[in-house]
Amino acid sequence: MARSSNELDLTDVPRSRLATLPTALEPGPALPGGASLWVKRDDLTGLGAGGNKARKLEFLCGDAMAAGARSLVTVGAAQSNHCRMTAAAGAVLGVEVHLVLSGDRPDHVTGNQLLSTMFGAHLHFTGAHHSHWGELEIAREALADQLTAEGLAPYSIPIGGSTAVGAVGYVVAFHEIMAQCSAAGIAPAAIVHTSSSGGTHAGLVAGRALWRAAGHDASAPLPEVLAVGVAKGVNIGMPDVADLARDTLAVLGRADVEVDAADVVLDTRWMGDDYAVPTDAGDAAIDWAARHGGWVLDRTYSGKGLAGLLGNATDGRWTHGQHVVFIHTGGLPAVFAPGGRP
Ligand SMILES: Cc1ncc(COP(=O)(O)O)c(C=O)c1O
Secondary structure (H helix, E strand, C coil), X not given: CCCCCCCCCCCCCCCCCCCCCCCCEEEEEECCCCCEEEEECHXXXXXXXXXXXXXXXXXXXXXXXXXXXXXXXXXXXXXXXXXXXXXXXXXXXXXEEEEEECCCCCCCCCHHHHHHHHCCCEEEECCCCCCCHHHHHHHHHHHHHHHHHCCCCEEEXXXXXXXXXXXXXXXXXXXXXXXXXXXXXXCCCEEEEEECCCHHHHHHHHHHHHHHHCCHHHCCCCCEEEEEECCHHHHCCCCCHHHHHHHHHHHCCCCCCCCCHHHCEEECCCCCCCCCCCCHHHHHHHHHHHHHHCCCCCCCCHHHHHHHHHHHHHCCCCCCCCEEEEECCCCHHHHHCCCCCC
């Protein structure tokens, strides 16, 4: 089929169908300042208890299967949602999964580690601190080399699955959100989400650029994509989200579509002391979500992301008559991991 010059065309992009899509877009309560909240339920993507990584894994695993991979290797913090969902993807596809994790092997696995073990993944504990991503990535590369030598043909996935191939999942999500908003009769002012390894953000920025290039902004204003950074790397510009968005468009054969530095909007005020260190604002947002919509957010990602949304709403970024979409990126299993709230 000929590639259309304007629309999202996935014809030539290998994809493994792993996620339950589209996810729901639910109307929520009024925000401080009066704008209406909508929640995009990417916590309910189905695969291995759900979350944003299912969208990335559809394209990462598609690429892996097309390359003839016989195993998947990835890396993350001890309670990584991405690792848990990769474990589930491997179970669905019938390939071995190896997870390189921070910290030491606990006596009892809980939360995401428990699920990863149930999905049959091999857990490799590095002893590294959970925010020492460089150390973890080196361990992933070493393990991938070892598996290659053993003939296991690994497909090796960096932290968070944030490659250009993985980010295609959030190009799809951007289009899905716009279609759902249109069906609901709204034009969102902003799409807000938690950012940690940058791939979700890059995919949304690429999707928005593609949407703009197709001229859709002539009929309804383009929503701002606002990322709330919850890790040190992404907050200092690693990865470069604009570059990753351009690479993502190139995967789609659309390197002609422009991404400007101004398309990347990141609020770095909500991480607190470090990645995975809870904040009072994050805990307050968790309670707000639980008591306004029965939504379950976690303390590392989605809680801090919603804290950023609520903080911006309180500061008057949006007002009555406007609509703000929060992408609930998941994180439920970590709620049941050790170190819960006092
Ligand atoms: C629940 C949850 N929300 C948000 C994110 C951030 O996504 P990204 O790594 O693509 O920035 C993650 C990443 O691990 C996550 O697990």
